[in-house]
Amino acid sequence: MEKRFNKYFRSDVFIKFQFLEFVKVNYITHSNKYMSAPNVSSGSYRIILSHIPLTQFYSTFVSKVMPFLEPHIILSAHDHKSQHIISERKTSIPKQMAPITDFSSLVFNITETTVHEIVVPTCSYRMGTSEMGYGALEINFLSLCEEN
Numbered sequence: 446m447e448k449r450f451n452k453y454f455r456s457d458v459f460i461k462f463q464f465l466e467f468v469k470v471n472y473i474t475h476s477n478k479y480m481s482a483p484n485v486s487s488g489s490y491r492i493i494l495s496h497i498p499l500t501q502f503y504s505t506f507v508s509k510v511m512p513f514l515e516p517h518i519i520l521s522a523h524d525h526k527s528q529h530i531i532s533e534r535k536t537s538i539p540k541q542m543a544p545i546t547d548f549s550s551l552v553f554n555i556t557e558t559t560v561h562e563i564v565v566p567t568c569s570y571r572m573g574t575s576e577m578g579y580g581a582l583e584i585n586f587l588s589l590c591e592e593n
Contacts, residue, residue: 458482464489465584468514472497475506485515490555490584493519500532500539500562511537517555519562520582527580528564529553 459482460467466489468482473496485491493499493514498521499507512535527545532538534557545551545563553561565580 461486461489466491468493468516470495470499470510470514472499472506479510479514482514490517491515492517495519495521497521497523498528498530498562498564500530500537500560501542503537507537511535511560516560518584519560520565521562522565524564525566526564527566528562530562530564532560532562534558534560 458469458478466482466485468479468491470476470479470493491514493510493516499510499519515534517534529541529543529545529551530539531541531553533540537560540559551563555561563580563582
Protein backbone atom coordinates (compact mmCIF):
# COMPACT_ATOMS: atom_id res chain seq x y z
CA MET A 446 0.00 0.00 0.00
CA GLU A 447 2.84 2.42 0.85
CA LYS A 448 4.53 1.77 -2.54
CA ARG A 449 1.28 2.54 -4.35
CA PHE A 450 0.85 5.77 -2.38
CA ASN A 451 4.43 6.86 -3.06
CA LYS A 452 3.98 6.15 -6.78
CA TYR A 453 1.41 8.96 -7.02
CA PHE A 454 2.49 11.29 -4.20
CA ARG A 455 5.83 12.74 -3.19
CA SER A 456 7.75 10.59 -0.76
CA ASP A 457 9.31 13.53 1.12
CA VAL A 458 8.64 13.30 4.84
CA PHE A 459 9.35 17.00 5.44
CA ILE A 460 8.32 19.86 3.14
CA LYS A 461 8.78 23.56 3.94
CA PHE A 462 6.73 26.17 2.09
CA GLN A 463 7.15 29.79 3.19
CA PHE A 464 6.17 29.83 6.89
CA LEU A 465 4.62 26.34 6.87
CA GLU A 466 6.38 23.07 7.68
CA PHE A 467 4.59 19.87 6.63
CA VAL A 468 5.58 16.51 8.12
CA LYS A 469 4.08 13.21 6.95
CA VAL A 470 3.46 10.70 9.73
CA ASN A 471 2.57 7.07 8.98
CA TYR A 472 0.55 5.73 11.92
CA ILE A 473 -0.28 2.53 10.04
CA THR A 474 3.34 1.33 9.83
CA HIS A 475 4.61 3.30 12.87
CA SER A 476 7.46 4.46 10.66
CA ASN A 477 10.06 6.63 12.37
CA LYS A 478 10.82 8.56 9.16
CA TYR A 479 9.23 11.63 10.79
CA MET A 480 12.39 11.86 12.90
CA SER A 481 14.24 13.27 9.88
CA ALA A 482 12.29 16.53 10.31
CA PRO A 483 14.31 19.34 11.89
CA ASN A 484 13.13 21.28 14.95
CA VAL A 485 10.30 23.73 14.29
CA SER A 486 11.80 26.90 12.83
CA SER A 487 11.15 30.19 14.58
CA GLY A 488 8.22 31.97 12.93
CA SER A 489 7.00 28.75 11.29
CA TYR A 490 3.92 26.63 11.83
CA ARG A 491 4.18 22.85 11.78
CA ILE A 492 1.43 20.75 10.20
CA ILE A 493 1.35 16.96 10.47
CA LEU A 494 -0.30 15.06 7.62
CA SER A 495 -1.60 11.64 8.71
CA HIS A 496 -4.13 9.21 7.32
CA ILE A 497 -5.06 8.07 10.84
CA PRO A 498 -6.15 10.65 13.46
CA LEU A 499 -3.45 11.06 16.10
CA THR A 500 -5.04 12.79 19.08
CA GLN A 501 -8.26 10.81 19.56
CA PHE A 502 -6.65 7.90 21.40
CA TYR A 503 -3.42 7.62 23.35
CA SER A 504 -0.76 5.27 21.94
CA THR A 505 2.95 4.73 22.40
CA PHE A 506 3.55 5.85 18.82
CA VAL A 507 1.65 9.13 19.30
CA SER A 508 3.41 9.72 22.63
CA LYS A 509 6.71 9.73 20.69
CA VAL A 510 5.53 11.71 17.65
CA MET A 511 3.86 14.64 19.41
CA PRO A 512 6.70 15.90 21.63
CA PHE A 513 9.25 15.27 18.87
CA LEU A 514 7.40 17.20 16.14
CA GLU A 515 5.46 19.70 18.29
CA PRO A 516 2.78 20.33 15.64
CA HIS A 517 0.40 23.28 15.58
CA ILE A 518 -2.11 21.53 13.28
CA ILE A 519 -2.80 17.91 12.33
CA LEU A 520 -4.76 17.03 9.20
CA SER A 521 -6.12 13.47 9.12
CA ALA A 522 -8.97 11.55 7.53
CA HIS A 523 -9.39 7.86 8.35
CA ASP A 524 -12.69 8.04 10.26
CA HIS A 525 -14.71 9.34 7.28
CA LYS A 526 -16.36 12.05 9.37
CA SER A 527 -15.52 15.65 10.20
CA GLN A 528 -14.18 16.46 13.62
CA HIS A 529 -12.20 19.24 15.33
CA ILE A 530 -10.03 18.06 18.21
CA ILE A 531 -8.12 20.50 20.42
CA SER A 532 -5.31 18.90 22.43
CA GLU A 533 -2.28 19.81 24.50
CA ARG A 534 0.50 20.39 21.99
CA LYS A 535 3.28 18.42 23.69
CA THR A 536 1.25 15.56 25.20
CA SER A 537 -1.65 15.22 22.72
CA ILE A 538 -4.10 14.97 25.62
CA PRO A 539 -7.49 16.02 24.16
CA LYS A 540 -9.10 19.05 25.79
CA GLN A 541 -12.07 19.37 23.46
CA MET A 542 -13.60 17.17 20.73
CA ALA A 543 -16.46 18.35 18.56
CA PRO A 544 -18.04 17.00 15.40
CA ILE A 545 -18.08 19.44 12.52
CA THR A 546 -21.47 19.40 10.82
CA ASP A 547 -23.08 21.72 8.31
CA PHE A 548 -20.63 24.57 8.67
CA SER A 549 -19.35 27.15 6.27
CA SER A 550 -16.09 27.85 8.07
CA LEU A 551 -14.10 27.09 11.18
CA VAL A 552 -11.70 29.73 12.47
CA PHE A 553 -9.17 29.26 15.25
CA ASN A 554 -5.95 30.77 16.55
CA ILE A 555 -2.70 28.85 16.48
CA THR A 556 -0.93 28.93 19.85
CA GLU A 557 2.19 27.38 21.35
CA THR A 558 0.21 25.31 23.88
CA THR A 559 -2.47 23.62 21.77
CA VAL A 560 -2.69 21.54 18.64
CA HIS A 561 -5.78 21.52 16.42
CA GLU A 562 -6.54 18.25 14.64
CA ILE A 563 -8.95 18.54 11.75
CA VAL A 564 -10.35 15.19 10.68
CA VAL A 565 -11.87 15.43 7.21
CA PRO A 566 -14.31 12.93 5.70
CA THR A 567 -13.80 10.88 2.59
CA CYS A 568 -14.83 12.28 -0.77
CA SER A 569 -15.12 8.82 -2.33
CA TYR A 570 -18.44 7.02 -2.68
CA ARG A 571 -16.48 3.75 -2.64
CA MET A 572 -15.61 4.07 1.06
CA GLY A 573 -19.02 2.90 2.26
CA THR A 574 -20.44 6.17 3.50
CA SER A 575 -23.46 8.00 2.15
CA GLU A 576 -22.33 11.43 3.38
CA MET A 577 -19.16 12.32 1.50
CA GLY A 578 -17.26 15.53 1.92
CA TYR A 579 -14.01 17.39 1.55
CA GLY A 580 -12.23 20.29 3.16
CA ALA A 581 -10.17 23.24 2.02
CA LEU A 582 -7.67 24.84 4.35
CA GLU A 583 -6.47 28.43 4.32
CA ILE A 584 -3.71 29.60 6.63
CA ASN A 585 -2.62 33.21 6.71
CA PHE A 586 0.41 34.78 8.33
CA LEU A 587 -1.66 36.31 11.12
CA SER A 588 -1.97 32.83 12.69
CA LEU A 589 -5.59 32.42 11.68
CA CYS A 590 -6.68 29.12 10.24
CA GLU A 591 -9.89 28.66 8.30
CA GLU A 592 -11.56 25.58 6.82
CA ASN A 593 -14.30 26.11 4.23
